[in-house]
Amino acid sequence: MTARRNRPQGFSTRAIHLGYDPAEHDGALTPPIYMTSTFAFETAEAGSEMFRGERAGYIYGRTRNPTQTILEERMASLEGGEAAMTAGSGMAAISSVMLTILNPGDEVIVDHTIYGNTFAYFTQALTRFGVIVHLADFTRPETVAELVGENTRAVFFETPANPNLRVIDIAEIARIAGRAGAVVIVDNTFATPALQRPLEFGADVVVHSATKYLGGHGDLLGGIVVGTADMIKQVRTTGLRWMTGATLSPFNCFLLLRGLKTLELRLERHSASAMAVARLLEDHGKVASISYPGLESFPQFDLARRQMSAPGGLIAFELDGGMDMGMAFMNKLSLVTRAVSLGDTETLIQHPASMTHATYGTEERARHGIGDGLLRLSVGLENVDDILDDLDQALNAL
Structure with a gap:
């Protein structure tokens, strides 16, 4: 029987192996935890180049850490995105995205049935800073179409939705939002990429409370953002590094890497x-x-x-x-x-x-x-x- 060497690796194979070679880490089968807040530069010039974005490397733990990098590469692959970013919680992931892409006067359309703290974030927190939030029934896409306009910057929804499990047509919402150039953000916490990959249906950004199924053992808090490389770079620089500082600890990254394997x-x-x-x-x-x-x-x-x-x-x-x-x-x-x-x-x-x-x-x-x-x-x-x-x-x- 001829081996199928040209097919893509399967979901669990990537969740277990992607982005890590034990031979590069003294043979350690499990990726090490980099418990460091800062990183040494080979030369002063190298450090300056990293700060200017001219050289790849690690600068400070709030922005990125090698343990995070492995987790981010695996989550990007599993969701079918170009890049991913970790955050300290699901709410931190959502906040980092919104604080990156929104300005006063921008409009956001949000499904009316979402996690309670997310609902409060949109309707009570963002509105304090001049963001206009519209609620709609996303199971009736025509209600979204009625609200989409030239100032619509983003649409946000969960599917299945918390807590009543309403399912939303991702492709149809993406089509409607795309007419205005709005960013389509889907919370995929309930399904995970093991069951559903919103980017394949036209979504632009996927967020997770990694606390839930991704971790799977009730022993961590974490969040994930997945999207294009350019979007993730913006969110990491603005939403995470400047606005929230909501970095995920290297140890929790380690626990999430464990969770992804199963x-x-x-x-x-x-x-x-x-x-x-x-x-x-x-x-x-x-x-x-x-x-x-x-x-x-x-x-x-x-x-x-x-x-x-x-x-x-x-x-x-x-x-x-x-x-x-x-x-x-x-x-x-x-x-x-x-x-x-x-x-x-x-x-x-x-x-x-x-x-x-x-x-x-x-x-x-x-x-x-x-x-x-x-x-x-x-x-x-x-x-x-x-x-x-x-x-x-x-x-x-x-």
Whole structure:
């Protein structure tokens, strides 16, 4: 059998090997952690050239570090971008991009259903500095088209969206925004490049809370930005180096490199277990509604299948009896952990209206599909029968 030597390397192969040769590091199989804040210059002239951008090299840890470089090269490849940049958190990644590309008077169009702190950042923080923020229902692209104008600098959305898993047509939004030359920014935290690559559908920039699935173990905070080499250079110089200083530590880069090695395998397991959980919830008489991209009852099932290779590990659902019943249900769980965040090995459940999305007002939540009784479940890597047993006993105990 002839070896297929000309085909591109697979996702997990790149996640494990790209950008690192053990032979160049005394044979160390795992990339070393460069725990240094500054770097020595071979000569004074070399240092001056680096500061002027005329020579490649490392200057100071706030801008770049060799451990970060390996992670950035791997994330750029996995997302299909030219370059990537790490940041101290997902919010730092978003802020670094926005503070780079926006000026007073610029307009941004944002999907109305996003992570609560991101929503507050756009509607309460950026507006203080003269940025005009418009909210739209991105599942209805015509509402975005109505708002796009000559001052539109960027559009921002999540897909699937936090917390109710609405799926947005990336290609259609990119087409609409492209008419105005707006930068299309997609938060790909829920899907990760293992399941969805927004740049392939026309997005310009991808951001992540690397805290979630990319890390995968609930032991770090981090953010990622992926885009063109020119965009990443701008964001690193302006948004990261000057505006936020939100550098990701070399140790957290090391932990993220570890997480990437199992990302594809973990997402396969998260998705398969979530599918089984979704079937249980859909068939249970005490569940009033469920939102999961893998179910045929999901309103955007066909779009989700076109954009995502698997439906992911997150489920949103509401019980008969609303918020009070949801709280009672959460308190009856024993294996499933009551905690915010997602993408960990542990199965986590939380109540968005009182937790991650409390920054939305009551009327805003109602308008944007975040019901007071909505629960968000992040299905972990425990044996799926144990997850199912815990959920079933809690439902039957109500």
